[in-house]
Structures are given as structure tokens and as C-alpha cells.
Amino acid sequence: MRRAIVTGTATVSGVVLLLGLKPHSNTPLAAKSANNNFTITQSGALDGSQPSSAPSSSSASGSGSGSGTSGSSGSSSQPGSAAGSPASGVAPAGASKTVTGDAADTRYGPVQLAVTFSGKKITQIQVLEYPTETGRDQEINTYAIPQLNQEAMSAQSANIDGVSGATYTSEGYQQSLQSAIDKAGA
Amino acid sequence: MTLRHVEPVMGTVFSIVVEAGAGGDEIHKINEINEVEESRLGAGIATAVARLHTIDAKFSTYREDSAISRMARGESVERDPEVAEVLRRCAEVEADTDGAFTAYPAGRLDPSGWVKGWAIEEVDRLLRQAGSRNHLIVGGGDVQACGEPGLGRPWTVGIADPRQPDRYAALVSGRDFAVATSGTAERGAHIIDPATAEPATGFASVTLIGTRIARTDAYATAVFAMGPERGLQWAQERDGIEAYAVLPDGRTVETSGFARFLVG
Numbered sequence: 001m002r003r004a005i006v007t008g009t010a011t012v013s014g015v016v017l018l019l020g021l022k023p024h025s026n027t028p029l030a031a032k033s034a035n036n037n038f039t040i041t042q043s044g045a046l047d048g049s050q051p052s053s054a055p056s057s058s059s060a061s062g063s064g065s066g067s068g069t070s071g072s073s074g075s076s077s078q079p080g081s082a083a084g085s086p087a088s089g090v091a092p093a094g095a096s097k098t099v100t101g102d103a104a105d106t107r108y109g110p111v112q113l114a115v116t117f118s119g120k121k122i123t124q125i126q127v128l129e130y131p132t133e134t135g136r137d138q139e140i141n142t143y144a145i146p147q148l149n150q151e152a153m154s155a156q157s158a159n160i161d162g163v164s165g166a167t168y169t170s171e172g173y174q175q176s177l178q179s180a181i182d183k184a185g186a
Numbered sequence: 187m188t189l190r191h192v193e194p195v196m197g198t199v200f201s202i203v204v205e206a207g208a209g210g211d212e213i214h215k216i217n218e219i220n221e222v223e224e225s226r227l228g229a230g231i232a233t234a235v236a237r238l239h240t241i242d243a244k245f246s247t248y249r250e251d252s253a254i255s256r257m258a259r260g261e262s263v264e265r266d267p268e269v270a271e272v273l274r275r276c277a278e279v280e281a282d283t284d285g286a287f288t289a290y291p292a293g294r295l296d297p298s299g300w301v302k303g304w305a306i307e308e309v310d311r312l313l314r315q316a317g318s319r320n321h322l323i324v325g326g327g328d329v330q331a332c333g334e335p336g337l338g339r340p341w342t343v344g345i346a347d348p349r350q351p352d353r354y355a356a357l358v359s360g361r362d363f364a365v366a367t368s369g370t371a372e373r374g375a376h377i378i379d380p381a382t383a384e385p386a387t388g389f390a391s392v393t394l395i396g397t398r399i400a401r402t403d404a405y406a407t408a409v410f411a412m413g414p415e416r417g418l419q420w421a422q423e424r425d426g427i428e429a430y431a432v433l434p435d436g437r438t439v440e441t442s443g444f445a446r447f448l449v450g
Contacts, residue, residue, distance in 0.1 A: 149413030160357070161203060161335060164322040165346035165391055 096123065101180030103129060115180035125177070189225060189230050196242045196302060198326030204232055204313060205320040205335050223317065230316020234309040241308065244268065245301045258295040276300050279401065281421070283408035288380050294334050303366065303403035306330045310399075323399075329365040330399040342449060348391035348432050355391075355432050357449040364399035368410035369432075379411040388413030390432040395447055397426055414439065 096118045104110040116124035189204040204227050206220065244266070246252045256263050263269075276289035276297050289297040300342040306325040310332055313321050320333030322341050329340040340359040347355035348369045358365060369391025379386040392410050396402030405427060409417035414431060421429035421441050 160344045160354075161322050161331075161341045162326065162365075163200070163330045163344045163346055163354075164324075164329050164365040164393060165369055167328045167350065 099180045099184045101176035104176045111181055113176040117184050124177050189227055189231060191237050195238045196249060200238060203322045204318050205255050207259050226317055237308050237312060238305055243307045247296050247298060251362040254295060257296050272297050272300055279404040281423045285380055286411045287404050287408035299407045300400055300404050302326060303328055303400035304334060306399045315396035327367055328399055328403045331363050345393050349436060356430060360447055364396045364402040366399060366406040367393040368406040379444040386411045386413060390434050392429060392431040395428045
């Protein structure tokens with residue numbers, strides 16, 4: 001379980017590193033990116049029962065497992081699978097449904113999300129499409145989309161009230177998320 | 187009862203959480219009073235959100251027609267007391283930080299390093315004015331907390347891990363406090379060190395905790411530009427400021443008083 005998380009993270013770091021080496025490249029990475037759907041899942045049983053697992057104070061930064069967002073983001077080759085869900089044994093009690101948000105047009109390109117609900121609670125957000133035109137987009141999205149997911153998920157967490165350090169946010173992400181929530185009637 | 191609002195504005199997203207009737211010495215209230223309070227706080231949120239858009243229209247460096255953009259192009263602009271106030275605050279922070287913070291980061295007028303935090307403080311002020319005593323405002327990763335979310339329970343804020351963006355590097359908690367993080371993670375090396383005119387790269391990220399977010403955020407930008415050695419020393423010596431840094435190799439460093447904010 002722990003190992004899976006580390007692997008997922010290492011993969012995303014690898015992607016970041018690759019992009020970091022070619023920050024201004026216009027090389028089309030779309031084919032590769034198609035597999036890089038960022039996914040964050042959250043246990044349906046989070047409320048109350050999951051320890052907040054705060055990182056110990058002086059440990060290396062890598063050890064902090066954020067409460068609330070228990071999944072790993074990453075370049076999962078099976079988008080939408082349970083790869084990012086270490087707590088996958090716990091099925092939400094209510095019926096689970098996945099709603100695809102509208103593709104939001106941004107000046108950088110379209111952004112589209114699929115949101116999974118258990119009742120009114122968001123349990124997973126997948127990014128189906130995001131701009132990959134330029135190296136800069138790649139760079140931003142590699143970081144920003146997991147951050148946005150984290151923000152959206154932690155907003156529901158009983159343990160975390162806000163996040164410091166997530167600066168870049170995409171209007172497209174918000175729009176698509178909102179449309180999925182509207183469609184779900186959540 | 188919790189009121190939440192998320193608003194895309196100023197090129198980022200602001201989120202506002204207001205806890206009505208929680209915390210402090212509030213006693214049990216009857217339902218009718220709660221409804222009145224709820225609508226008053228809801229109106230306060232609406233006022234605050236409108237204020238954010240007004241600030242953006244005046245101070246955005248991305249809008250060609252903002253006062254700041256026109257001033258940066260050297261056009262003559264009618265004197266605006268609010269702009270003058272912002273520039274005065276920027277000058278104060280510049281003096282406090284020996285020039286590590288400036289309203290001219292790339293040689294061109296850009297007071298954004300003060301404006302975002304100040305905008306958050308404006309939301310805080312308007313919510314208080316509407317009667318809120320317990321709220322949390324997050325604007326593009328900078329946080330101002332007021333009061334507490336529940337009786338005897340402090341606000342908890344996650345510090346994003348710059349090296350693993352889906353993780354938290356640390357969790358901090360407090361009541362009336364501000365948290366600001368400067369880093370390279372999401373926007374690359376974007377903070378220019380005025381001393382060298384080069385992007386600062388000594389930190390992966392640095393988080394400052396203070397009482398008011400505008401100053402805390404501007405100081406975080408300055409500490410980032412100073413780099414770990416000088417920046418953390420500066421923060422250590424500054425009353426009312428604590429710092430937590432993640433270095434590019436993953437090591438973390440903190441000022442001596444930071445631990446009292448740490449959760450766990």
C-alpha cells in the first residue's frame with residue numbers, strides 16, 4: 001500500500017523532471033499526456049474514522065501524508081482505476097455515480113473533469129482533458145491539477161480547513177467541476 | 187452552521203468559510219436569530235466578493251485598463267488614495283526587508299505581492315463588519331484565519347508540499363493567524379531577487395506564519411528572494427513571524443517558534 005503511493009509519486013516526479021528539462025519545448029506531448037490523467041480519490045469513510053495522520057514535525061517533507069486526500073496523483077496508466085486509492089477497501093455506503101463535467105474553454109485550451117459522488121460527497125476527481133499545447137502549460141498543469149484536486153477534496157475534509165501554497169488555479173477547472181456538481185444535483 | 191463561497195477572481199480562486207454561531211463564548215441561540223445571522227453573513231460574503239472584483243479591476247497587472255497597468259505604462263492617472271496607500275505599504279515592506287521585497291520586482295510597477303494579501307484582509311474586514319467572528323479566507327494559497335471553526339477547536343491549514351503537490355509538507359493550526367507560502371512548485375522560478383535580478387532558487391518553498399496576511403505574504407516573498415541562509419535568519423529575528431522552509435533537496439528548516447503551530 002505504502003509502496004504504491006511511493007511509486008505513484010515517483011512517476012509524477014519523473015514527469016515533472018522531464019518537463020522541467022524542456023520548459024519551452026513545443027514538442028507535442030499530447031500522446032503521452034493522454035495517459036497522464038491526474039486522479040485523486042478519497043475514502044468514503046473519511047469522516048471521523050480516518051486518522052488525520054499529520055506528519056511529524058521535523059521529518060523530511062516527503063513523509064507528510066495529507067489527511068483528506070489519501071490518494072496519490074500520478075501519471076496513472078489506468079485513469080479512473082483505484083490506483084490512487086489506498087483506502088479502496090472501504091466502499092462508500094451510498095450509491096456511487098460519476099458525472100462528466102462540461103469541457104470548459106480556457107485561453108490555454110479545454111479543461112474537462114469527471115467527478116465521482118457518493119451521495120453528495122465528492123469521492124474522486126479525474127481530469128479528462130487539460131491544455132498541453134506548450135511546455136509552460138505542461139509545467140503548470142503537472143503541478144496545478146493535483147493541487148486543484150487537493151483543494152477541492154480538502155474543502156470537504158473534516159480535518160483541513162484550507163491549503164497554503166496552492167497558488168495557480170484554473171478557471172476552467174472550477175467551471176468544469178461546477179458543471180459536474182450541477183449535473184449531479186449534489 | 188457553515189457558509190462557504192468559492193470565487194474565481196484575481197487570476198486565482200478565493201475561498202471563504204464562515205462559521206456562524208461557533209466558538210468563543212457564544213451561547214446557544216434560537217433558530218430565528220440564527221436565520222437572521224445567516225442572511226447577514228451571506229450578505230457580508232457577497233459584499234466581500236464584490237470588493238475583490240473592484241480591487242482586481244484597479245490593481246490587476248493583467249488588465250490593460252487597470253490603474254496599475256496604466257501607471258506602469260507611464261500614463262497619467264488620477265490620484266487614487268487606495269493606490270497611494272498600497273504603494274506606501276509596499277515601500278514599508280521594502281524598508282523592513284532591506285529591499286528584498288519591492289513594488290517593482292522586474293523593474294516595472296507591480297504591487298501584486300502586497301495586493302493579494304491585502305485583498306484577503308479586506309474580505310476579513312468586511313466579514314467582521316457583517317458580524318462574523320469565525321472565518322477562514324484562502325486566496326491563491328494565502329490564508330487568513332479569524333476565530334475558530336468550532337468551540338475550542340483551532341483552524342487547520344495544510345502546507346502544500348512543493349516536491350509532491352498532492353501531499354502536505356506539514357499541517358499547522360491556530361486561531362487568529364495568517365499563513366503564506368512562496369515557492370517554485372506551481373509557477374516555476376518566478377520570484378526575482380531584486381539584489382541580483384535573477385530568479386531566486388534557494389528554497390523549494392518557504393511558509394511564513396504571522397497575524398495579518400498582507401504583511402505575512404509580502405514577507406514570504408521577501409524571505410524567498412533572500413534565500414535560506416539570510417531569509418530564515420531574518421524571519422528568526424522578526425517578532426511575530428515564524429517560518430518553515432522546504433529546501434530543494436527535501437530537507438526542512440524552521441524558526442524556533444514554528445513548532446507551536448504544528449499539528450501532530
